[in-house]
Amino acid sequence: MTDFTRLPDLASRALGGAVVAANDEFFAAKENLVRAEPAAERTEFGHKGKEYDGWETRRRRTPGHDWAVVRLGAPGVVAGVVVDTAYFSGNYPPRASVEGAAVEGYPTADELLKADWQPLLPLSDLAGNTANAFPVDSDRRVTHVRLSIHPDGGVARLRVHGCVLPDPRLVDAGPFDLAALENGGLVTAVSNEFYGNPTQLIGRGLARSMGEGWETARRRDAGNDWVEVALACEGVVTLAELDTSWFLGNAPGSASLTGLGPDGEVPLLPRTRLQPDTRHRFVLEQAPGIDRVRLDVFPDGGMARLRLWGRPTAAGREALGRRWFDALPDVQALEVLGSIGIRPQQAGRVVGGRPLGAALPDELSGLVLGQP
Numbered sequence: 028m029t030d031f032t033r034l035p036d037l038a039s040r041a042l043g044g045a046v047v048a049a050n051d052e053f054f055a056a057k058e059n060l061v062r063a064e065p066a067a068e069r070t071e072f073g074h075k076g077k078e079y080d081g082w083e084t085r086r087r088r089t090p091g092h093d094w095a096v097v098r099l100g101a102p103g104v105v106a107g108v109v110v111d112t113a114y115f116s117g118n119y120p121p122r123a124s125v126e127g128a129a130v131e132g133y134p135t136a137d138e139l140l141k142a143d144w145q146p147l148l149p150l151s152d153l154a155g156n157t158a159n160a161f162p163v164d165s166d167r168r169v170t171h172v173r174l175s176i177h178p179d180g181g182v183a184r185l186r187v188h189g190c191v192l193p194d195p196r197l198v199d200a201g202p203f204d205l206a207a208l209e210n211g212g213l214v215t216a217v218s219n220e221f222y223g224n225p226t227q228l229i230g231r232g233l234a235r236s237m238g239e240g241w242e243t244a245r246r247r248d249a250g251n252d253w254v255e256v257a258l259a260c261e262g263v264v265t266l267a268e269l270d271t272s273w274f275l276g277n278a279p280g281s282a283s284l285t286g287l288g289p290d291g292e293v294p295l296l297p298r299t300r301l302q303p304d305t306r307h308r309f310v311l312e313q314a315p316g317i318d319r320v321r322l323d324v325f326p327d328g329g330m331a332r333l334r335l336w337g338r339p340t341a342a343g344r345e346a347l348g349r350r351w352f353d354a355l356p357d358v359q360a361l362e363v364l365g366s367i368g369i370r371p372q373q374a375g376r377v378v379g380g381r382p383l384g385a386a387l388p389d390e391l392s393g394l395v396l397g398q399p
Contacts, residue, residue, distance in 0.1 A: 031189075045098050060183075093175070097173070098170065099187065119153060119156070193209070198397070205260070214228070222242035228254065252327045255320070263314065268332065269309070271307070282323060284323075288318050294314075298325065
């Protein structure tokens with residue numbers, strides 16, 4: 028995609044993102060930075076002054092700058108950031124920078140401050156009351172980002188757009204939704220998205236309203252609407268969930284699923300009748316591995332969620348493992364190798380020799396290829 032804002036917002040609260048630390052939030056809470064909805068104009072005044080839908084620090088009277096640390100809802104490779112200063116006009120920061128870090132496990136705020144932070148966006152000028160968009164040139168997977176504002180002020184939203192890159196060690200643990208956004212699924216094409224963003228189809232959790240699904244305009248011709256999803260990796264889909272919850276007078280009358288992979292098109296679910304406001308679950312016949320799925324709805328309408336449960340193929344799991352390990356920042360890659368008993372000197376050679384070649388050291392085969 029050339030427009031990075033079409034990629035998922037990895038920091039969004041809707042995906043599980045959270046602001047875990049900030050050095051100051053005197054005027055407005057740091058948690059507002061990752062709210063999924065656009066910032067709203069506020070007109071009321073509180074005990075500390077005018078209320079703002081964003082994060083705002085006090086006026087700095089000492090050298091330095093203010094910062095906030097965000098845990099990404101889904102770790103991945105960042106393609107661009109948006110520092111949105113909506114409704115901050117006389118109190119926005121004139122400049123900002125963004126760094127990324129990759130940390131194992133679930134670190135505390137204090138531990139994050141000691142992480143190996145690497146630049147994603149150099150110090151850049153901002154405009155007030157503007158969605159300031161900046162492309163990012165990076166090939167490293169990060170779990171956290173740090174927004175620094177210079178010297179102080181208010182930011183309404185921070186959007187961190189990119190491609191999810193899941194940890195394959197979690198994939199090996201059990202049932203896997205190959206289409207889920209948090210696992211690396213991605214909407215790659217759609218016929219119509221008039222009423223609802225199709226990315227919401229593969230979002231986290233259950234939809235809480237019709238507005239949290241995908242809905243098309245009313246079709247007035249003989250065709251039908253569709254959406255295509257790239258799976259987290261090549262896999263075999265064994266259970267499909269087509270959820271029309273909240274869609275009452277506008278659910279599709281029927282739907283079908285078609286897989287796309289090395290063997291071409293693979294029928295997964297023939298055209299099947301659907302009911303409004305219903306969570307449909309279909310056990311699928313054994314089929315070859317696929318890497319994309321097309322959902323056709325007839326003739327149009329809305330759907331809350333699409334789940335495609337299954338397992339990676341051997342080739343898919345290996346490709347995911349290689350992509351993940353090659354994208355780890357050096358410090359985290361060394362931590363990962365140390366956790367499986369590889370000595371520091373050997374680990375240094377492996378990390379320095381990336382990308383991984385065709386032949387894998389025996390010690391790495393379980394990590395990259397997965398457990399049999």
